[in-house]
Amino acid sequence: MRNLVVLLLIVGAVWYWKKGLAKNDISFDKSGNPTVVLFTAPQCGEHCQISVRFLRDRGVPFEEKQVVLDDENDSNTRLWKKYSSGQLPVTLIGNDKIMGNSKWDMIAALGQNFEDQYLTRPERAYFKRHFQADGKPKVALYGTDWCPSCAQLRADFKDSKIDFVDIDVEKSGEFNQITTVMEIPGYPATWYGYTRVHGTSIGDVKNVMAR
Numbered sequence: 269m270r271n272l273v274v275l276l277l278i279v280g281a282v283w284y285w286k287k288g289l290a291k292n293d294i295s296f297d298k299s300g301n302p303t304v305v306l307f308t309a310p311q312c313g314e315h316c317q318i319s320v321r322f323l324r325d326r327g328v329p330f331e332e333k334q335v336v337l338d339d340e341n342d343s344n345t346r347l348w349k350k351y352s353s354g355q356l357p358v359t360l361i362g363n364d365k366i367m368g369n370s371k372w373d374m375i376a377a378l379g380q381n382f383e384d385q386y387l388t389r390p391e392r393a394y395f396k397r398h399f400q401a402d403g404k405p406k407v408a409l410y411g412t413d414w415c416p417s418c419a420q421l422r423a424d425f426k427d428s429k430i431d432f433v434d435i436d437v438e439k440s441g442e443f444n445q446i447t448t449v450m451e452i453p454g455y456p457a458t459w460y461g462y463t464r465v466h467g468t469s470i471g472d473v474k475n476v477m478a479r
Contacts, residue, residue: 294347294360295360295361295362295363296362302361302362302363302381302382303329303330303331303362304323304328304329304330304331304359304360304361305330305331305333305359305360306319306320306323306330306331306332306333306357306358306359306360307332307333307334307335307344307347307348307351307352307356307357307358307359307360308320308332308333308334308335308356308357309334309335309336309337309356310334311337311356312356312357315356315357315368315369316356316357316369318369319357319359319369319374320332322369322371322374323359323374326378326386326387326388327386328378328386330359333347333348335348335356351365352365352367353367355367355368357369359374359377361374361377361378361380361381362377362380362381363381364376364377364380364381371451372451372464375387375391375462375464376461376462376463376464378462379395379461379462380461380462380463384396388449390445390449391449394446394449394450395459395462397433397435398433398459398460398461398462399461405460405461405462405463406431406432406433406460406461407425407430407431407432407433407458407459407460407473407477408432408433408435408458408459408460409421409422409425409432409433409434409435409456409457409458410435410437410446410450410452410455410456410457410458410459411434411435411436411437411455411456411457412436412437412438412439412455413436413439415455415456417455417456417468418455418456421456421458421468421469421470421473422434424469424470425470425473428470428474430470430473430477437452437455456468458472458473460473460476460477463476463479
């Protein structure tokens, strides 16, 4: 009986610990809705301004917290250190944290927290294909019929029974728009819902799906 009690206490502690880590304290409003907080510093220069412009251009409401790097007592600096590993910029979007200014990481986090509210019209059209009718994400493969890596990935998806939408970019009649909007320099390019897969193997895709 005692061992059971100890086990329950351990399980409860782990659950509480995970629950406590689940939400950033400052990127949700009083009603529990996700918000956007961006940490910058003057020393960060253009690197930080890329994130500022990205959010402003899309009309995303956000709170910018400027960090005073040489002041340990500055409240923004303390918060920044709590949510980062010393990198700038850092963007908190609901439970998501983006280190740096990757456009596609920002789009993924905005999509996961606000759906298509802050996507451009062309992005909405393409991202719509990345979801099932019930709103669940699915894999979208942008490729061609002559690309060996695309053929291998299609075969791997079928072997693993992974449902995916297969988009032949060069036969779509929208080659220029797709490659520009989705920023596709080569094939295959793969997404899972709003999240762009960094890599071209089925292992890379499965890692994203498992998050």
